[in-house]
Amino acid sequence: MSRNPESLYTRVRQEVGVRADRLWEVSLALHREPETAYEEHRAARLLAGELEREGFAVERGVAGLPTAFVARTGSAAGARGGPVVALLMEYDALPRLGHACGHNLIASAGLGAALAVRAALGGIEGTLLAVGTPAEERGGGKVALVGAGVFREVDAALMFHPGVHDWVWAPLTASAQLRVGFHGRAAHPTGSPTEGIDALGALIQLFNTLGVLDRRLPPGSHVQGIVTDGGRATNIVPAYAEGLFGLRGGTTSALEALVEELRSCARGVASATRTRVEVSDVGGRYEHFRDNEVLSALFAAHLDRAGIPLSEPTAGVYLGSSDIGNVSTRVPAIHPWVAVMGPDGSDHTPEFAEAAAGPRARQVMTAAAEALACTAVDVLLRPEVSERAWAGLRAKAAAGR
Template sequence: MTHSLESVYARIEQEVAARADRLWDVSLALHREPETAYEERRAAGLLAGELERAGFLVERGVAGLPTAFTARTGTAAELGGGPSVALLMEYDALPQLGHACGHNLIAAAGLGAALAVRAALDPIAGTLSAVGTPAEETGGGKLDEVAAGLFDGVDAALMFHPGVYDWTWAPLTASAQVRVGFHGRAAHPTGNPTEGIDALGALIQLFNTLGVLDRRLPAGSHIQGIVTEGGRATNIVPDYAEGLFGLRGETTSALAELVDELRSCAQGVALATGTTAEVTDVGGRYEHFRVNDVLSGLFARHLQAAGITLTEPEAGVYLGSSDIGNVSTRVPAIHPFVAIMGSKGSDHTPQFARAAAGPRGRRVMLAAARALAGTAADVLLRPDVPARAWAAFEKKAAAGL
């Protein structure tokens, strides 16, 4: 078995190397023509076409999302049974900044891994899937894909993310967008001021209240808000005001508690100011990322073969939120960070966008493709791996992590 696995790893390395130029061409094509959330038509078409030409069974428009797709292969792809691996590809860009989060590298690495595994293991005993996941930056395509059952029966959901750290897993918090609207009563501020109920004053009071709340929030939790509606004229007491709030919690349960706190604060302010408050979620909630130590360890060992060493994340450092969290709380998953620029930099910047099309980006993309493919092979060929991955998943779930 050891000799067989080593042969497979060697074949994967060869297959990724043979496709290196084409994978980089795909990555640069995505980078040159960035498409934002739910608009990734060229990206989805390019990736799905590459997989289809390689013999994958491709289904476009899955989960009710025109720019989502699945590509499957393996002896159990239609019949079910056997181990199942899903390689995830993100490809949406940021407005005005393009691929400043490096999703072009994520897509190309996932594509390369899928093609290499199919070539190295054909025929595959089990199921290998490549899943196109749109709208990670805004909206959360993976939420719809989870709800549609695309990850049902999957033993390992695998992806990597370019970044400024080399970390085995991503400390990603749960997040939600919540709208708070206050209804008051319009009046002239000098003609009949006592008749007015100032909705904007209520919203401002909510911001002040949340400022006090912020001082006692636990690590990983915060609330950031903006005013989206505050009145139309200075000589009219606003009868409606609205704010949009971004909330994050270290865990999904911590986020739920924070949303409840926001709702309580809004209702308290409404009671104090004579207004009425409406609190509504905007879109779905991103859950926290549940690390799977078994799969993350395998990926790290494969990446080490390319000379990249991953470490545990720094304690107390959080790197935002992602809809991969909603996948990771349902099936074993990985989301390592691999640096394409130094830790003094940051993603979501023009500098990071340039790095995503630079020589270090290419090296990381190819190394990640190889490591993802090796990890997928471990799941498909070693019965102990999915068993241990699920055991680790259940242990984290039982602990609420």
């Protein structure tokens, strides 16, 4: 079989094309039966089964996560040498909103790309992985997969994300969730007011303090909190109060500094109010996304052939956080943003969930599958691509970007 890149790109697109109807069926099946973080049992079975039927060796329950899997074809990593490419699939949905982030499209595009590359290349020179990554919206499946070494031998981690912009990469912040609990002393607020130590008052004071802090935070950093336990009755001074705080930083180091600021504020409030405070992490922390410009440029060029041009993100705009950040700081990775509705819309809304099953979504899914597959071909067959991608990652790491 010819290894001419142009002929392989054509073959890849043909392979996606013959599977387009089935890929859309898979996408709609996920959309009809949304499953939230760590509960994506039907989705994982469906996707792993599709890969298995086309010759992939599938390992389920990876990293101790029942809904994570790794499908492999080609040589075992390191056995024959050659690059290792991972195509990433997300498939968790949002509570009450379903696929309002379009993860059904991420899953079907990654699936289509994996199947097309295997069919087009036959005996793959290197290793192709299709990685099922649960719980992006809450908990961070990729954080666990990174910790389990799934990406240790990977040279390129490829995925796309549907959205309301056509951007070559996604400005994603680092994030963490912290639980803050204040312990006071219960008392009757009228009968023995001096005996009480108001834990809820301390928590409210922390919110006020963080409001002052928020005004001087750098771009991309902020704190958002909610009260998760504010007491049980109005005639009892609350002995315990608890808040959950979401923290974001433009970089991972900025996030770490913000976490320490919150801890310092909590300790100060506890000292001032004679309460005792506990601060603990909830779930894994997401690192900021480190775009690989070499791979992103290749993806953008391939997507442009489908009539979808990508541009650079708007300066100073951040799109949120994702556990792809934890992958991108370790191996070359991409996370382009491709619109399935106009810029006046927003993801995480009922309208976006509807758009994720619409005609524009099908067009984007097919085009993204083709572009991901062609980018994977570039990495697998052109050694200089992987070399330049790694050089770019190392340069950004050295600069702290």
